[in-house]
Amino acid sequence: MTKPLIALYQPDIPGNTGAIMRLGACMGIGIHIIGPAGFDLSDRALKRAGMDYIEMATLTRHDGWEEFEAWRKAEGRRLVLMTTKSAVSYMDDTVQTLSAQDVVLFGRESVGAPERVHDAADLRLTIPMIEGRRSLNLAMSVAMVAGEINRRFGL
Numbered sequence: 754m755t756k757p758l759i760a761l762y763q764p765d766i767p768g769n770t771g772a773i774m775r776l777g778a779c780m781g782i783g784i785h786i787i788g789p790a791g792f793d794l795s796d797r798a799l800k801r802a803g804m805d806y807i808e809m810a811t812l813t814r815h816d817g818w819e820e821f822e823a824w825r826k827a828e829g830r831r832l833v834l835m836t837t838k839s840a841v842s843y844m845d846d847t848v849q850t851l852s853a854q855d856v857v858l859f860g861r862e863s864v865g866a867p868e869r870v871h872d873a874a875d876l877r878l879t880i881p882m883i884e885g886r887r888s889l890n891l892a893m894s895v896a897m898v899a900g901e902i903n904r905r906f907g908l
């Protein structure tokens with residue numbers, strides 16, 4: 754089945770990316786990594802978190818933001834950015850929050866997504882949190898959205 758892809762913008766922490774690759778392999782969701790990442794894909798922490806699931810993941814790498822954007826536009830995919838700087842919940846069903854051709858993009862663990870990435874997004878969505886909390890762990894936020902993707906689009 755066609756369903757949204759997940760993309761990570763310049764991830765910093767290999768253990769998070771390994772866990773997300775394992776999640777993608779188990780949930781049937783393609784993972785895109787936009788470089789430069791803060792680690793190499795041979796990193797031990799990534800392998801420890803992703804285990805043998807890494808080979809089962811559908812992984813696509815983009816050298817940088819421009820390469821990713823060229824690919825996305827050629828594919829005609831909408832860019833949905835997950836950010837704390839939005840008031841629209843990813844679970845809101847009064848707007849078209851997720852469609853099959855979307856790329857759902859997540860920011861860096863250290864600094865989130867920069868302004869130009871916020872500007873490029875067709876839609877910005879948030880995972881509602883208790884007031885005063887800063888953000889969720891990257892892999893946790895991807896897991897929540899992956900659950901919603903599969904609830905709507907199936908395995």
Ligand SMILES: C[S@@+](CC[C@H](N)C(=O)[O-])C[C@H]1O[C@@H](n2cnc3c(N)ncnc32)[C@H](O)[C@@H]1O
Pocket residue numbers: 835836837858859860861862863864865866878879880881882887888889890891894
């Ligand atoms: C650890 S957070 C980034 C924290 C960073 N210090 C910042 O200010 O954005 C990493 C990424 O997880 C996603 N994320 C975490 N919590 C989120 C939330 N409540 N709603 C939407 N996205 C969230 C976003 O994509 C974010 O860029």
